Amino acid sequence: MPSFxxxxxxxxxxxxxxxxxxxxxxxxxxxxxxxxxxxKRDRFWxxxxxxxxxxxxxxxxxxxxxxxxx
Amino acid sequence: MEQIHNIGSELDWIVLVIYMVAMLxxxxxxxxxNKDTNDFFFGGRRFTWxxxxxxxxxxxxxxxxxxKYSAMGFKYxxxxxxxxxxxxxxxxxxxxxxxxxxxxxxxxxxxEYFERRFSPSARFFVTILQLxxxxxxxxxxxxxxxxxxxxxxxxxxxxxxxxxxxxxxxLIWVTAVITGIYITFGGQTAVIFTDLVQGLMxxxxxxMVFVVGVYYVGGWDSFWHxxxxxxxxxxxxxxxxxxxxxxxxxxxxxxAGSVGFLFMNMGLIMRFMATKNVHEGRKAATINIxxxxxxxxxxxxxxxxxAKAISVKxxxxxxxxxxxxxxxxxxxxxxxxxxxxxxxxxAIAAALMSTVSTLLNATAAIWVNDVDRPIRIWLKKINxxxxxxxxxxxxxxxxxxxxFTVLGVLAVYAFNSYPTVYQAHAxxxxxxxxxxxxxxxxxxxWKKFTPAGLITTVIGGIAFMLLGxxxxxxxxxxxxxxxxxxxxxxxxxxxxxxxxxxxTGVAVLVTLSQNKLKHFAAKIKKNPNHxxxxxxxxxFSVVVVLIDILDAIFIFKIGSLxxxxxxxxxxxxxxxxxxxxxxxxxxxxxxxxxxxxxxHKAKEWFKGxxxxxxxxxxxxxxxxxxxxxxxxxxxxxxxDMHKMSAEKGDLVYISDARKWLxxxxxxxxTYGEPHNEDGIVYLRKLHLGKGLFVEGKILEAEKEM
Numbered sequence: 001m002p003s004f005x006x007x008x009x010x011x012x013x014x015x016x017x018x019x020x021x022x023x024x025x026x027x028x029x030x031x032x033x034x035x036x037x038x039x040k041r042d043r044f045w046x047x048x049x050x051x052x053x054x055x056x057x058x059x060x061x062x063x064x065x066x067x068x069x070x
Numbered sequence: 071m072e073q074i075h076n077i078g079s080e081l082d083w084i085v086l087v088i089y090m091v092a093m094l095x096x097x098x099x100x101x102x103x104n105k106d107t108n109d110f111f112f113g114g115r116r117f118t119w120x121x122x123x124x125x126x127x128x129x130x131x132x133x134x135x136x137x138k139y140s141a142m143g144f145k146y147x148x149x150x151x152x153x154x155x156x157x158x159x160x161x162x163x164x165x166x167x168x169x170x171x172x173x174x175x176x177x178x179x180x181x182e183y184f185e186r187r188f189s190p191s192a193r194f195f196v197t198i199l200q201l202x203x204x205x206x207x208x209x210x211x212x213x214x215x216x217x218x219x220x221x222x223x224x225x226x227x228x229x230x231x232x233x234x235x236x237x238x239x240x241l242i243w244v245t246a247v248i249t250g251i252y253i254t255f256g257g258q259t260a261v262i263f264t265d266l267v268q269g270l271m272x273x274x275x276x277x278m279v280f281v282v283g284v285y286y287v288g289g290w291d292s293f294w295h296x297x298x299x300x301x302x303x304x305x306x307x308x309x310x311x312x313x314x315x316x317x318x319x320x321x322x323x324x325x326a327g328s329v330g331f332l333f334m335n336m337g338l339i340m341r342f343m344a345t346k347n348v349h350e351g352r353k354a355a356t357i358n359i360x361x362x363x364x365x366x367x368x369x370x371x372x373x374x375x376x377a378k379a380i381s382v383k384x385x386x387x388x389x390x391x392x393x394x395x396x397x398x399x400x401x402x403x404x405x406x407x408x409x410x411x412x413x414x415x416x417a418i419a420a421a422l423m424s425t426v427s428t429l430l431n432a433t434a435a436i437w438v439n440d441v442d443r444p445i446r447i448w449l450k451k452i453n454x455x456x457x458x459x460x461x462x463x464x465x466x467x468x469x470x471x472x473x474f475t476v477l478g479v480l481a482v483y484a485f486n487s488y489p490t491v492y493q494a495h496a497x498x499x500x501x502x503x504x505x506x507x508x509x510x511x512x513x514x515x516w517k518k519f520t521p522a523g524l525i526t527t528v529i530g531g532i533a534f535m536l537l538g539x540x541x542x543x544x545x546x547x548x549x550x551x552x553x554x555x556x557x558x559x560x561x562x563x564x565x566x567x568x569x570x571x572x573x574t575g576v577a578v579l580v581t582l583s584q585n586k587l588k589h590f591a592a593k594i595k596k597n598p599n600h601x602x603x604x605x606x607x608x609x610f611s612v613v614v615v616l617i618d619i620l621d622a623i624f625i626f627k628i629g630s631l632x633x634x635x636x637x638x639x640x641x642x643x644x645x646x647x648x649x650x651x652x653x654x655x656x657x658x659x660x661x662x663x664x665x666x667x668x669x670h671k672a673k674e675w676f677k678g679x680x681x682x683x684x685x686x687x688x689x690x691x692x693x694x695x696x697x698x699x700x701x702x703x704x705x706x707x708x709x710d711m712h713k714m715s716a717e718k719g720d721l722v723y724i725s726d727a728r729k730w731l732x733x734x735x736x737x738x739x740t741y742g743e744p745h746n747e748d749g750i751v752y753l754r755k756l757h758l759g760k761g762l763f764v765e766g767k768i769l770e771a772e773k774e775m
Contacts, residue, residue, distance in 0.1 A: 002299055002303060007303055009316075014305075014324065025159075025160065025163040025167075034170070052356070052359070053159075055360065059364065060304050063148065070294075
């Protein structure tokens with residue numbers, strides 16, 4: 001069984017490290033009004049961006065669990 | 071490692087040649103859509119998201135190719151997919167920052183953005199970096215292709231009595247000639263449409279190899295249980311081995327590579343510029359990252375995964391010391407029959423052609439816009455406002471494509487020393503991406519970032535990077551997260567983190583010191599010897615950077631680390647001061663519409679008048695020709711304009727209603743005076759010329775903004 005160091009730690013590092021860049025991007029586009037939340041189209045993109053982050057997180061988590069326990 | 075030769079059959083070669091000829095003919099058909107450089111480079115800004123998304127797949131897959139990911143998949147397992155599943159973090163910056171900026175500012179190249187945002191000198195430095203980046207990328211593509219085709223070739227053959235030994239570089243030169251011909255005549259439209267076919271082909275071929283391979287070892291259960299748990303994890307070990315680890319891949323690929331590919335790869339940027347509008351560009355990028363990249367991870371890594379399973383179950387079939395870079399080709403030959411194997415190799419060839427053609431088209435665009443024209447202006451052969459001489463520009467575009475094809479092959483020599491293509495590519499990303507990445511990022515997202523900050527990032531940042539390359543243990547070691555030290559290729563991945571830190575540090579420090587720099591510059595200006603003072607600073611900086619280069623490249627021992635480090639700090643400070651002294655910069659004028667803080671203004675400039683952001687419908691109409699004038703306006707009925715929420719003067723996009731054309735027959739224009747004939751649109755001859763609309767075919771129209 002692979003250790004935590006080689007299974008879940010890369011996952012945590014990726015989503016905490018990458019998550020900081022992602023969050024900075026979300027905050028910046030809201031703060032600069034580059035995304036206009038009054039527009040239906042832009043509201044869709046806001047949700048799509050957040051969905052994407054958790055979508056990849058879920059895929060990776062599933063693959064780790066499958067490798068370790070299936 | 072053993073180099074395999076002579077695999078495959080005559081039928082495979084026939085399939086490969088037929089495929090290549092078919093692609094050349096298919097690509098040349100679209101040459102008729104190249105009316106000017108706008109068409110040649112940007113495909114006339116007309117295409118829909120799915121066409122661009124598929125084109126990006128074809129472009130992306132070759133550079134992160136079958137060869138290198140199958141090699142890593144064979145050695146380390148499913149973790150070869152890491153690079154395809156870590157690209158989401160910069161999506162907000164791209165979709166709502168960089169993408170609208172490049173489209174609304176109507177730039178033709180990334181260096182042009184830097185001239186408008188900073189100064190002509192900034193454009194000069196960024197042009198050099200961009201061309202180096204793109205030529206390096208072309209080199210990686212050629213190296214990949216050569217390594218993929220090598221196993222098919224005999225060790226030597228005889229023509230007209232001459233015995234010719236097949237070498238990797240010889241093979242690469244032949245590949246380059248074929249690819250160069252293909253892109254030189256086709257242009258962007260040819261690239262996009264051949265990419266559609268090639269993208270589908272390579273997705274199919276890669277998935278087929280994986281599925282057939284799984285069946286070959288006895289089905290999914292057998293495949294799954296043949297592999298150890300550590301091999302099935304989606305991540306490599308956290309910080310080991312040196313040649314492939316998670317933390318290194320995060321910084322080199324997830325950060326530097328993702329930004330490099332999405333933000334500064336001019337080839338990819340030109341794809342987005344070819345979309346009909348920003349919204350379609352967003353859709354293309356999102357679908358590509360969310361769905362196409364995970365599929366691509368299986369497509370390119372699957373060959374290596376099944377190779378591993380085969381080597382466990384049938385060790386006699388796959389030599390244990392097989393060259394990892396050949397594993398995809400070898401395993402494809404084992405599991406597929408004659409002819410089918412030829413198709414798989416043709417798909418790899420397609421992948422290379424689509425990537426390299428994109429990059430060569432991009433280098434030509436940069437040469438035409440950022441080197442040829444500025445030099446002609448500088449030589450006073452044309453003035454700054456002179457319109458583009460389209461005929462001459464097309465000749466220059468095609469000639470430069472040939473020249474950069476040759477340079478791309480020469481770049482292969484630099485990468486060929488790495489044991490795998492994966493490591494060569496990692497070194498390339500870690501080294502070339504950070505300065506340009508910081509330049510683009512701070513330029514687009516930080517209003518305070520100045521020309522001094524930018525130019526010092528490029529020169530000073532690179533000088534510090536060279537120091538890191540010379541003294542890796544001392545400078546990169548403390549940031550390496552415990553990754554092992556390989557003395558031949560030290561910290562190939564973690565160098566990206568060090569390079570990002572030094573470039574960011576230089577950029578931030580210089581920008582925050584801007585007032586002090588202005589103060590010093592003003593003081594020097596008052597000194598009667600200011601010219602001598604500035605020249606001595608230039609000489610000092612040039613000498614220090616040259617010593618850094620000599621130290622890094624030739625491993626000379628000129629000065630100790632401490633002396634060089636401090637000398638580089640002083641040289642960077644002088645570069646910042648020299649730039650502040652000489653470069654004229656109007657912060658207000660040169661940031662408006664060019665940073666994320668003023669996207670709204672950029673949109674207004676793009677449109678040329680106040681925005682109308684009411685969301686309207688897409689309508690279907692018949693067209694008639696208005697021959698009374700040739701103004702660039704299109705006339706709809708009042709009712710149709712109401713449906714589209716459009717007003718006179720708004721921008722309109724009109725296309726053939728057949729979706730499968732992907733916007734090939736389309737054009738942009740402006741709404742003119744409305745009429746009363748509902749369902750009819752009046753076009754001019756120029757719209758027919760651009761859109762190549764067919765008589766009797768229904769059109770679709772939508773308000774662009």
